[in-house]
Amino acid sequence: MTIHKGIRTGGRSARVQQSIHTAVKSLLDSHDRADLTVPMVAQSAGVTPSTIYRRWGDLPALLADVALERFEPDEKLPDTGSFRGDVLAYSEQYLDEMSSELGRAMLRDVVATGDNCCTARCAEMITTRLAVLSERAQARGENHPPIDFLIDGIFAPMVYRILFSASNPDNAYIHRLIDQCLPVPE
């Protein structure tokens, strides 16, 4: 079920991929995701089902790919002047995105594929951005804990609560996690 990224070589292949992504997004606006099928997407995109099976393997992998693309970061991270402030701002932004209906569905689709490539892309969204914040802190000469410590202390609990709790975590919850990992200097 690996997504063959290598196939994305631009030209016809890229256009086909784009039309399939567009078909999925448009079908999701008018249909329940449980009702989507590969033949339905293929017909809407004007390709054969085998094009989709060859490229994505199955429907969950395609849905996860489309969902990941929506959430891959495209804007700059807020620069608050301190590592703690930057992590706080990014955590709130991540919670806001992932606790939305679209965000929860994305996390579910990614997990459902069981595809290491999808889950790694999803986890890398966080590590890549924390790496940017860490570099900024280093440039300021500011001490900061390792990225894995922040994943375990802030983002893992947040994702766990989003996936397994009936109600979403709120900003007060995120602030408590951040206070534990990055205490306010006295």
Added chain:
Amino acid sequence: MTIHKGIRTGGRSARVQQSIHTAVKSLLDSHDRADLTVPMVAQSAGVTPSTIYRRWGDLPALLADVALERFEPDEKLPDTGSFRGDVLAYSEQYLDEMSSELGRAMLRDVVATGDNCCTARCAEMITTRLAVLSERAQARGENHPPIDFLIDGIFAPMVYRILFSASNPDNAYIHRLIDQCLPVPE
């Protein structure tokens, strides 16, 4: 997609459910889970597909139900004489179960359903057992942190790594998390 627990009233209904569960387990021994369909399960269990749709809503919910049943605790928790020792023993047992192929598939199925009932049952496996360990600690007159603190500090990171990392966490990782939440008394 709610699983209608109320229907489990014993007698014929319980027997039908049991035969459907058995059919799923047996089909999973011989088929890839991506190849399973509701009509296939129905035929193997000797029921109509509508019996399955009525009871579970869809295939992911049925798979999650079967998977959850396999992991619902049936044996006693180890009693090591201290809260820290008990949490350590239970965490290692949980990691061992959930990082197995069957455990990972169960977590994926549960998340994939998007069904609050399934995800709550999955989360309750942990909270129920930590409540037992907390009661034991109280009976010993031992201090212990709140259950939610241990979920955030130990079990959420463990589940996050199992779902999103290419490689499973190991016991050394769990020990580090426990050292942070429950420091060894000096």
